[in-house]
Amino acid sequence: MNSTKSDIAHGQYLAEIEVSVLNRADSTSDVGLFEVEDTDGNQFVVGGVADRVNSLAVEETYRIEHGLGINPNFNPRETFSNQFKKASSHDCPQCGSELIFKPGVESLPNAVSRALDQQGRKGLHIVVTEESEIHRLSDRDDWRPFRESNRSVRTPQHQYRCTECSLSIPESELGRYLAHGGRAVEDDADEMHILNSQAASTSESLGMATGGAKDIDNFRDNISEGYLPDEDALTTEGLFYDYYFDTGDDRDDKDSLFYPSYSRAVTNHPHTDRTEHYLTVGLNSTISVEDFERRQLNLIAVLDVSGSMGSQFDQYYYDETGQRRSVDSPSSETKIAAATESLAALTTHLEADDQLGVVLYNSQAHVAKPLSLVGETDMDAIRDHIRDVSAGGGTNMSAGLETAIDLLGEHEETDATQVETRIVFLTDMMPNTGATGRNTITATVEEAAARGIHTTFIGMGLDENPDLAESLSKIRGANHYFVHSAAEFKQRLDDEFEYMVTPLVFDLQLELDGDVEIDAIYGSPNAERAAGKIMSVSTLFPSPTTDGETRGGVILLRFDGSPSEAMELVASWEEIGGTIESDRVHISAAAESPEHFETSGIRKAVCLARYTSTLQEWITAVQGGDDWTPMNGQRQGQWERDSEPLRVPDQYREKFQTIQAYIDETADDIDDELGQEVSLLDTLIEHQIPQPEHDLSDQALDRLSDLVELAPTSNGELAKAWGVKTGAEVHAYLTSEFEGYYQRDQNRMLRPTEEATELVQIQS
Numbered sequence: 001m002n003s004t005k006s007d008i009a010h011g012q013y014l015a016e017i018e019v020s021v022l023n024r025a026d027s028t029s030d031v032g033l034f035e036v037e038d039t040d041g042n043q044f045v046v047g048g049v050a051d052r053v054n055s056l057a058v059e060e061t062y063r064i065e066h067g068l069g070i071n072p073n074f075n076p077r078e079t080f081s082n083q084f085k086k087a088s089s090h091d092c093p094q095c096g097s098e099l100i101f102k103p104g105v106e107s108l109p110n111a112v113s114r115a116l117d118q119q120g121r122k123g124l125h126i127v128v129t130e131e132s133e134i135h136r137l138s139d140r141d142d143w144r145p146f147r148e149s150n151r152s153v154r155t156p157q158h159q160y161r162c163t164e165c166s167l168s169i170p171e172s173e174l175g176r177y178l179a180h181g182g183r184a185v186e187d188d189a190d191e192m193h194i195l196n197s198q199a200a201s202t203s204e205s206l207g208m209a210t211g212g213a214k215d216i217d218n219f220r221d222n223i224s225e226g227y228l229p230d231e232d233a234l235t236t237e238g239l240f241y242d243y244y245f246d247t248g249d250d251r252d253d254k255d256s257l258f259y260p261s262y263s264r265a266v267t268n269h270p271h272t273d274r275t276e277h278y279l280t281v282g283l284n285s286t287i288s289v290e291d292f293e294r295r296q297l298n299l300i301a302v303l304d305v306s307g308s309m310g311s312q313f314d315q316y317y318y319d320e321t322g323q324r325r326s327v328d329s330p331s332s333e334t335k336i337a338a339a340t341e342s343l344a345a346l347t348t349h350l351e352a353d354d355q356l357g358v359v360l361y362n363s364q365a366h367v368a369k370p371l372s373l374v375g376e377t378d379m380d381a382i383r384d385h386i387r388d389v390s391a392g393g394g395t396n397m398s399a400g401l402e403t404a405i406d407l408l409g410e411h412e413e414t415d416a417t418q419v420e421t422r423i424v425f426l427t428d429m430m431p432n433t434g435a436t437g438r439n440t441i442t443a444t445v446e447e448a449a450a451r452g453i454h455t456t457f458i459g460m461g462l463d464e465n466p467d468l469a470e471s472l473s474k475i476r477g478a479n480h481y482f483v484h485s486a487a488e489f490k491q492r493l494d495d496e497f498e499y500m501v502t503p504l505v506f507d508l509q510l511e512l513d514g515d516v517e518i519d520a521i522y523g524s525p526n527a528e529r530a531a532g533k534i535m536s537v538s539t540l541f542p543s544p545t546t547d548g549e550t551r552g553g554v555i556l557l558r559f560d561g562s563p564s565e566a567m568e569l570v571a572s573w574e575e576i577g578g579t580i581e582s583d584r585v586h587i588s589a590a591a592e593s594p595e596h597f598e599t600s601g602i603r604k605a606v607c608l609a610r611y612t613s614t615l616q617e618w619i620t621a622v623q624g625g626d627d628w629t630p631m632n633g634q635r636q637g638q639w640e641r642d643s644e645p646l647r648v649p650d651q652y653r654e655k656f657q658t659i660q661a662y663i664d665e666t667a668d669d670i671d672d673e674l675g676q677e678v679s680l681l682d683t684l685i686e687h688q689i690p691q692p693e694h695d696l697s698d699q700a701l702d703r704l705s706d707l708v709e710l711a712p713t714s715n716g717e718l719a720k721a722w723g724v725k726t727g728a729e730v731h732a733y734l735t736s737e738f739e740g741y742y743q744r745d746q747n748r749m750l751r752p753t754e755e756a757t758e759l760v761q762i763q764s
Contacts, residue, residue: 005042008069008124010079011105013131016065019046021058031115032056045121047112048128055134063144065133067126068106072116076103080158083171087160090174097164104158104171140378143358143385144368206292207247207550208258208283208505211539212473212525213238214552217482220676222462223683228644231619233466236522236612241552242676243608244545246601247282254286256581258505258540260571263598264587265606266562270662271614271655275594277562280554280602281510281571283540292542294498295420297354298411300371300404301343303389304427306362309336309460310391333486335461336391339426341486342458342493344383346424349497350374357407358386361400362393371407397427398441405448412451417577422477422501423448423455429465442471449476456500458483474525476538477503495544505540506574514567519560522609523552540573549601556605565589600670607666611677614659618652618684645761648687656681694759700737701760704752707742708760712749 003017019036025045027033032053034046046053046064056062077084080103087101112127128134135144158171216238222229248263261282268275312334343358350356352375358368368389369382404423411421445455454477457469464482473480479500483489512518512533521527524537535557543551566589572582597603623644648656660681667674696704706721707713715727724730734742734750741756752760 004038004040005044005124008044008126010069010071010074010124011103012069013066013106014064014069014126016063017067017126018061018063018137020061021046021056023058024056025119027115027119028111031111033115033119044123045116045125046128047115047125048132049109049111052128052130052132053134055136061137063135063137064126064128065135066129066131068129068132069124070113070116070127071124072113072121074105076105079103083158083160086174090160092162092164092167093169094167095162095164097162099160099162102159102161138378138381140376141381141385142369142372142377143382144366144370145385205545206285206287206289206542207545207553208285208540209241209543209550209552210237210283210524210526210537210555211477211479211503211541213470213480213482214241214500215482215484216242217484218459218462218464218466220680221482221484223646223680225462226646227462228622228646229619230466231616231623232470234612234615234619235470235525236527236556236609237525237552239608239612240523240554240605241543243604243672244547244549244551245280245282245554245604246549246599247284247553248280248599248601249282249284249548254284256583257286257575258508258573258581259284259286260510260569260583260585262569262585262587263602264592265597265602266592266594267597267603267606268594269610270658271610275562276606277516277559278602278606279557279559280599280605281535281557282601283543283550283553283555285504285542287504287542292498294502295416295418297350297356297501298371298408298414298419298421299350299354299501300357300359300407300423301346302359302361302400302404302423302425302427303339303343303368303386304362304395304397304400304425304460305336305360305389305391305393306395307392308395308428309339310334311461334391335428336389338483338486338489339458339460340387340389342483342489343424343426344386345486345490345493346497347374347379347383347386349493350379355411356382357404358382359400359403359407360389361396361403362391363396363399364393365396365399365403367403367407371411395427397429398444401425401441401444401448405444405453408453409451412453414452416452420501420503421453423453424458424501425455426458426460426483427464428461429457429459429468441468442475445472445475445478449478454478454503456481458489470525474538476506478539479541499542499544503539503541504576506538506576508537508540508571508573510535511570511572512567513570514563515565516559516561516563516567518557520558520609522556522558522612523605524555554601554605556602556609558609563589600672603666603670604672604674607663607674608677611659611663614655618648618655621652622647622649645758646684646687648684653685656685660685696737696759703733704738704741704756705760707738707750708752708757711751712745712747714749718750 003014007017008014018039021034021036022043023035025033025035030050032048032050034053034056035043036046037043046056046067080101083101087099090099091097092099109127109129116125160169160171160174161167213235216234219229219233222233247261249261261284263280263282265278266275267278347356352373354374355371356369356374356377357371360366360368368385401423408421408423411419414421448455455472455475456478457473457480459466459469459480459482469480472478481492481500517532518535521535524535526537535555537555543553545551545553567587569585569587570582572580574580660678663674663677703722706718710717710721715730718730719725719727722730741753743751743753745751
């Protein structure tokens with residue numbers, strides 16, 4: 001956000017200001033003075049020691065960072081008259097002596113002050129000091145490098161000081177000190193701390209699909225790499241979007257942008273043989289491919305450049321003991337490399353009348369590129385800048401999010417039928433600084449959505465946190481993609497970019513009037529919104545169709561029994577222009593017996609839903625069975641994930657074999673391809689935990705377990721655990737028995753190697 005002259009304060013550093021140089025003013029040989037104009041047309045002077053400002057050129061535009069405000073006629077007693085009066089009317093709350101007021105202003109270069117005074121310059125100007133940086137701005141390359149440092153912009157604090165005991169009181173704290181005998185109130189201080197930390201298809205028509213997850217690639221990749229995936233990495237809406245469905249569309253009265261269709265099924269479950277009754281809600285539209293055109297975009301790309309993004313794409317940043325893995329291995333591309341290539345590829349899909357901005361964040365947020373028209377930007381230069389970004393630091397996701405929302409704030413009132421205002425977040429979803437609570441981050445995204453600012457989350461790496469992603473992507477206008485690789489995501493953008501940034505329907509609600517209730521919902525990110533007879537979905541996006549089938553084009557409902565009487569289905573929704581539409585359909589009572597499916601689409605949906613439920617049952621059981629926490633493990637944030645090795649208990653191999661045979665049979669009967677699910681089940685059925693070769697005795701294995709549990713630990717701590725007398729005995733044992741199983745960190749503390757940790761887990 002650009003500052004202007006009105007933001008300049010004497011003796012205070014200004015974060016940044018954009019100026020155009022009008023003229024060079026006459027001055028002494030050792031001082032340079034330039035008449036400039038800010039973005040609002042206000043004129044003032046930028047000055048400095050000659051060798052600091054001689055790079056400025058007339059008719060060029062610059063961004064000055066950390067310029068120091070100066071007013072040659074500054075008089076502190078006039079500017080801060082009230083504060084001086086307050087100091088004179090109070091005694092020190094600690095010792096009773098006299099208080100004086102000390103304005104928080106930075107000392108100014110005398111040579112520049114004299115030059116301004118000699119020319120009779122009045123009012124506020126800027127001095128370029130050693131703290132300052134000057135960047136020439138090209139008309140078409142408005143990138144701003146991310147220069148993270150340990151200091152913030154220096155803004156000296158106004159203070160009251162005691163002339164005797166040297167007590168210093170911040171200006172805003174004086175009242176509290178006076179009221180509490182010289183002590184700040186801790187509760188108030190804590191409160192202040194909290195407040196301050198706060199595809200186009202070639203078919204003739206398009207269908208629709210829900211928001212939320214648009215794939216289950218994180219789930220598939222974890223299994224492929226031998227890790228136990230998170231339960232939230234497997235969603236039915238993500239799985240459904242991998243397939244095309246017959247939506248049961250046989251209606252002619254199509255006078256709204258969206259319309260539902262319905263199909264029924266009665267079928268026995270392959271595991272329990274229980275008879276189940278299902279209904280699909282087909283998601284159809286009246287939009288043809290030829291008529292579809294995405295709206296103009298106001299787009300802010302928010303790129304996570306924190307330390308975890310520097311880790312390998314196919315590894316976890318934290319191993320199973322909670323320790324950070326080394327990121328020096330060149331075994332695969334890093335997450336930041338995949339993210340920057342993905343973002344660069346995304347920008348190639350923007351049109352001249354779109355606007356693009358870029359925010360980078362780690363422990364702080366930085367506007368790398370202000371929001372501006374693509375047609376007026378050197379996009380090749382911007383893509384080069386994006387590819388040069390590196391990773392490091394903490395992960396203040398909320399700071400990146402709030403900065404993006406601020407940049408888009410002036411566009412929230414735009415006509416939603418003409419312009420889409422959207423944030424695209426590229427991150428591994430592991431915030432660990434700033435506001436990290438689920439409710440806080442979710443509330444921020446929800447509030448932005450209510451203002452017409454929608455969000456797409458693009459997850460990076462095997463250790464992307466699907467739990468947080470799942471929570472955020474169910475919000476109005478939101479969706480979530482997982483980057484399998486930069487090359488694969490580029491192809492996906494070629495096919496789907498127009499759809500992923502164009503929500504068309506909001507707040508779809510289906511109310512059921514009959515003698516059964518909704519028992520479960522599949523294919524919707526908002527499944528938890530079901531309340532007996534009501535289903536609710538926050539957002540629908542356009543989706544490609546082929547051969548009359550729509551990608552991800554159904555939501556599946558399972559009833560709690562067999563409908564014995566006719567049902568009435570009442571659907572209502574809001575279309576992008578704000579109009580509210582509704583649809584009422586009468587469905588006769590079910591009289592069919594198993595295995596009855598009105599369409600191939602509902603049969604495929606039921607099969608995939610049962611497959612998902614089986615896998616989720618397995619993950620929940622395996623994760624719930626291992627609640628081990630290392631005693632001295634490295635402390636992680638709420639969303640930072642440890643890796644867990646893949647485990648398949650024997651009872652689940654049998655269930656997987658049953659569901660695999662069911663999938664094969666379904667695929668044959670509907671003449672469809674479900675081979676990737678069969679292959680995934682093969683991987684799980686055949687998975688065997690590798691048994692590492694070792695020659696350790698039972699005693700050595702027990703002692704190695706102590707090392708893993710206590711790490712980081714010392715010789716003395718292990719001596720107590722092992723029941724030996726001295727640390728020297730431990731040292732001798734380590735060197736003779738544990739070669740390759742331990743290492744010392746920079747603090748000389750003992751830690752197990754990955755091989756040791758895996759061996760202990762397998763033995764336990």
